[in-house]
Amino acid sequence: MTRNSxxxxxxxxxxxxxxxxxxxxxxxxxxxxxxxxKTKKEAALFLFSWPREWHFWSNLTEVIMxxxxxxxLAYMNSTLITVGAVTLLIxxxxxxxxxxxxxxxxxxxxxxxxxxxxxxxxxxxVPTIWVLQGLHLFKTLQGMVLIQVAYGLAFSVLLYxxxxxxxxxxxxxxxxxxxxxxLQIFVKVILPLLRPVTVTLIVVQSIxxxxxxxxxxYYLPGKENVTVQLTLFNFQSQFxxxxxxxxxxxxxxxxxxxxxxxxxxxxxxxxxxxxxxxG
Amino acid sequence: xxxxxxxxxxxxFGAVEVIKGxxxxxxxxEFCVFVGPSGCGKSTLLRIIAGLEQATAGEIWIxxxxxxxxxxxDRGIAMVFQSYALYPHLxxxxxxxxxxxxxxxxxxxxRARVDAAAAALQLGxxxxxxxxxxxxxxxQRVAIGRAIxxxxxxxxxxxxxSNLDAALRAQMRIELTDLHRxxxxxxxxxxxxxxxxxxxxxxxxVLNAGRIEQVxxxxxxxxxxxxxxxxxxxxxxxxxxxxxxxxxxxGCTTYGIRPEHLALSPTAGTWQGKVRHxxxxxxxxxxxLDVPSLGELVARVAGEMAADRGDMLWxxxxxxxxxxxx
Numbered sequence: 001m002t003r004n005s006x007x008x009x010x011x012x013x014x015x016x017x018x019x020x021x022x023x024x025x026x027x028x029x030x031x032x033x034x035x036x037x038k039t040k041k042e043a044a045l046f047l048f049s050w051p052r053e054w055h056f057w058s059n060l061t062e063v064i065m066x067x068x069x070x071x072x073l074a075y076m077n078s079t080l081i082t083v084g085a086v087t088l089l090i091x092x093x094x095x096x097x098x099x100x101x102x103x104x105x106x107x108x109x110x111x112x113x114x115x116x117x118x119x120x121x122x123x124x125x126v127p128t129i130w131v132l133q134g135l136h137l138f139k140t141l142q143g144m145v146l147i148q149v150a151y152g153l154a155f156s157v158l159l160y161x162x163x164x165x166x167x168x169x170x171x172x173x174x175x176x177x178x179x180x181x182x183l184q185i186f187v188k189v190i191l192p193l194l195r196p197v198t199v200t201l202i203v204v205q206s207i208x209x210x211x212x213x214x215x216x217x218y219y220l221p222g223k224e225n226v227t228v229q230l231t232l233f234n235f236q237s238q239f240x241x242x243x244x245x246x247x248x249x250x251x252x253x254x255x256x257x258x259x260x261x262x263x264x265x266x267x268x269x270x271x272x273x274x275x276x277x278x279g
Numbered sequence: 280x281x282x283x284x285x286x287x288x289x290x291x292f293g294a295v296e297v298i299k300g301x302x303x304x305x306x307x308x309e310f311c312v313f314v315g316p317s318g319c320g321k322s323t324l325l326r327i328i329a330g331l332e333q334a335t336a337g338e339i340w341i342x343x344x345x346x347x348x349x350x351x352x353d354r355g356i357a358m359v360f361q362s363y364a365l366y367p368h369l370x371x372x373x374x375x376x377x378x379x380x381x382x383x384x385x386x387x388x389x390r391a392r393v394d395a396a397a398a399a400l401q402l403g404x405x406x407x408x409x410x411x412x413x414x415x416x417x418x419q420r421v422a423i424g425r426a427i428x429x430x431x432x433x434x435x436x437x438x439x440x441s442n443l444d445a446a447l448r449a450q451m452r453i454e455l456t457d458l459h460r461x462x463x464x465x466x467x468x469x470x471x472x473x474x475x476x477x478x479x480x481x482x483x484x485v486l487n488a489g490r491i492e493q494v495x496x497x498x499x500x501x502x503x504x505x506x507x508x509x510x511x512x513x514x515x516x517x518x519x520x521x522x523x524x525x526x527x528x529x530g531c532t533t534y535g536i537r538p539e540h541l542a543l544s545p546t547a548g549t550w551q552g553k554v555r556h557x558x559x560x561x562x563x564x565x566x567x568l569d570v571p572s573l574g575e576l577v578a579r580v581a582g583e584m585a586a587d588r589g590d591m592l593w594x595x596x597x598x599x600x601x602x603x604x605x
Contacts, residue, residue, distance in 0.1 A: 170364035173331050178378035178425070179352030188381075192368040 032254070035247035043244035059248040066245070070223075071231050071252065078228040080141055081216075082209045085148035089156050089205055090198055092149070097160030098190055102172065118154030125218050132219060144220045148209050156201050163197045164190065196267065203264040207257040228253045281342030281355065281432035281465055282307045283328060288337035290323055297323050299489040301337070305467060305482070310459050313469045314476040314512070315486035321469045322437055324486070328467065329358050329435050342432050352378075357426035358435040361442065363418045365410040365425075371397075372406040375424045396428040399461075416447045423458070436468040440475065452478055473513055477501070485509050507533040507604050516565055516577050518602070525573055531603035538565065538579035540600035543586075548593025552576055554586055568594060 006014070027048075035043050036059060037051040064071050100108050100115075128147070129138060137143030167190065175185045213229040220227065232249055283305040290298035297320045305311045313321040326332040328339060330351035339347045346354045365374050373380075376393045384392075397403055400420045410418055419439060426434055436455075440448045456479050459466050470476055476483050477497045485492040485500065485508070493505040497513075504510035510518045518535045526534040542548070543566065552568030555575070564584050568576045578594055586592060 168362055168364065170360045170362045171366060174358070174360060174364035174366075174425075175377070176331065177329060177351045177356070177358050178429070179381045184381060188377075189366055 029254075032247050032250050035244060036251045038244045040242050040244055043242075043247065046243070055244065059244055060252075063245050063248045063252065070226055071228070071249070073224070074226045074228045074231045077141060077225060078210055081144050081148065081227065082206050084141075084145040085152070085209050086202055086206050088145065088149045089152050090201055092153060093156030093201065094160050094191060094194055094198070095186065096153075096157045098164055098186055100157065101161045101164040102169070115154045115157050118150075119158070123151065129219065139220060139222050139225060141220075141225065144216060144225075147215060147219055148212070151215070152205050152208070156205070159197050159201065160194060163194060167193055199264060199267045203260055203267075207260060210257055211253075282309075282340075283311075283433055283465060283467065284338075284340040285324075285328070286338040286340070288324070288327065288339065289335045290320075290327060290332065291335045297489050298327070298334075301489075301491055303484060303491065303494065305465060307342075307465055308463050310456070310466045310468065310479060310481045311484060312476040312480035312482070313467065313484050313486055314471065314473060315492075316512075317471060319486045320489040321471075321486045325358075325435050325437055325467060325469045328433075329356055330354055355432035356435055357429045357431035357433075358437065359419075359422045359426050359439045361438040363410075363422040363439075363442075365418055365421055367410055370407050370409055371402060371413070371421050371424075374410065374421055375402075375428050377425065378429050392428050392430075393424075396424045399427065399458075400424050415443050416451065419443065419451060423455075427458075427462070432465065434464055434466040436466065438470055439468075440470070441472070448475075455479060474515065477513065483513075485512060504535075504602065507535060510535045510602055510604070516579060519573075519576055521573055529603070531605055533604040535602035535604065536596045536600065538577045540597045541576070541578040541580075541594045542597060543578055543580055543584065544593045544595070545590070546593065548595035550576065550594050551591060552594065554588050554590045554592060557586060557588060566592070568592060570594070 031048055034049065034051055037054050037056050039051075039053060039055055042052060096111075096115075100112055132138040132143050132147075135143070137146065171189055171193075172185055175189045180188065211229060212227075213233075216225075216227040216230055217233070220230075232246065232253065283303075285301050285303045288298055288301040289296065301324060313324060315321045323332060327334050328341075330346070330349060334347060337347070338345055341354055341356065366377065369377065372393055375396055376389045379389045379392060393406075397406060400423060402417070402420055402424055405413060405417060405421075410421065413421065422439070439455075440451050443451060452475060455468075459479075468475075468479065480497055482494065483497055483500055484494050487508050492512075493500060493509045495503075500509055500513045504513060507520055507522075511520055514537055516538045518537045519541075521529070521534045522532065526532055550568075550570045550573060552570035552573075554566055555569050556567040558565040558567075559582070562582045563579050564582050564586075566578045566580060566584070566586060568578065570576045576594055
């Protein structure tokens with residue numbers, strides 16, 4: 001349907017829906033923003049109001065410097081975990097998806113069932129910690145990266161597999177005739193064509209992993225292992241009444257994923273629907 | 280110059296035998312066309328020669344070397360796919376040079392060879408485009424360019440013209456024949472279109488249900504078909520074939536007469552029939568007759584033949600042009 005063919009009713013409905021969505025999604029952000037600017041006393045009132053005095057800079061420096069620059073360490077840890085986990089997710093997801101889709105083998109059914117189970121069965125925390133302890137990966141960033149990969153792999157395998165099904169096999173065969181080895185076919189022909197899915201996964205998974213609160217809480221205890229979401233937890237216990245700082249911290253932690261999302265939004269939608277329809 | 284020899288080649292998918300023992304020699308420099316109906320195994324046979332499928336039994340020799348178990352890239356072949364199979368993320372130049380860059384040739388050498396291939400196919404102005412910005416005919420040329428640049432001993436074509444419109448197909452037939460003459464390479468070409476087979480081939484191999492029906496030059500197959508299948512497959516419109524009582528009355532199991540070898544007359548002849556349908560092709564006219572003793576009889580006569588639907592006409596076979604198969 002072209003834009004011109006929208007009826008008045010359709011347009012009005014659309015405008016109202018957009019306005020409602022804007023209010024629902026923007027109000028919390030405004031609340032966070034205002035709270036982060038207030039003084040300790042004013043923030044404690046929890047009002048949705050314009051700050052009487054603006055304390056942006058002082059709140060900001062206080063949050064960053066709190067507990068010996070803990071927020072900066074958390075940023076570094078979270079970034080390392082996110083980059084490491086997303087890289088592995090993309091690499092393994094694409095490879096497993098490719099083999100599952102292309103190679104006819106009885107094992108593939110079993111493996112595919114395993115992937116589906118990975119999506120359906122919720123992970124158990126305590127046995128996971130036992131395994132991590134057994135492997136000496138508990139309380140390490142590498143262990144956290146592996147946990148995130150394990151939790152996200154099923155989704156990325158599924159996404160890649162259905163997308164690879166739309167890439168004609170002729171391309172693989174043309175590459176074979178051109179003298180490509182299996183790994184070269186994957187790296188030089190298939191992987192570049194997976195870009196829409198890869199972008200989607202980078203955005204979706206990096207936001208999810210960067211924002212993850214519970215998993216680092218369970219699997220990554222220790223002051224030196226803090227991640228950005230855990231800094232909120234620490235603040236709440238330390239500055240019980242300093243809600244202005246807590247909200248400033250929330251603001252700082254929310255901004256990076258938001259930027260990623262705003263920039264890649266269009267490509268995410270393209271990637272999510274890319275495998276759905278042949279074309 | 281390299282010939283291809285197939286020795287009692289067989290291929291099964293599970294319990295289904297698709298290729299049932301093929302012996303064939305394609306001589307060096309020959310343009311050999313595999314032709315047959317859908318599902319006769321012609322594409323599978325080509326893929327076995329390419330090495331994309333493994334034969335269940337038998338041997339493949341290319342250029343005097345056995346390559347039955349060899350990797351596709353070690354067989355000295357290049358293949359053009361029906362879908363062209365161009366790499367969508369690479370430019371025309373990169374598409375053509377892909378195989379050479381995999382072989383780690385020096386950059387300037389790749390460039391020189393790609394340019395030479397492109398010049399031969401008039402692809403010069405398109406070198407930096409992606410495949411999606413090309414027309415069907417241009418994509419076809421790039422796919423051929425990708426084959427040429429590898430300088431193969433044998434070219435394999437898998438129905439390369441079937442995605443093109445009729446005019447372009449006629450033009451590409453001529454271009455491919457020219458290319459064959461220029462390169463002098465051995466070419467094996469798969470098609471289900473008997474016109475492509477007749478117009479391009481030095482040698483036609485007619486396949487049916489996984490077996491070779493007949494091998495010969497286009498005119499040999501036209502003039503001396505060995506079986507009713509070949510007789511019906513080669514030639515357009517299809518040969519009139521009659522079996523059962525009708526054929527027995529004419530002294531054989533299957534009787535055949537080509538539409539162009541029937542003479543029509545309003546007054547006298549062998550079989551009388553009523554005109555059911557007329558197709559005017561300009562130079563020729565194709566007339567469908569309902570003959571009570573035979574069934575439908577198709578005749579191809581000169582364009583100026585005047586006849587109307589419902590007319591009664593006599594058809595007579597030209598002497599020496601009838602086929603009797605036992």
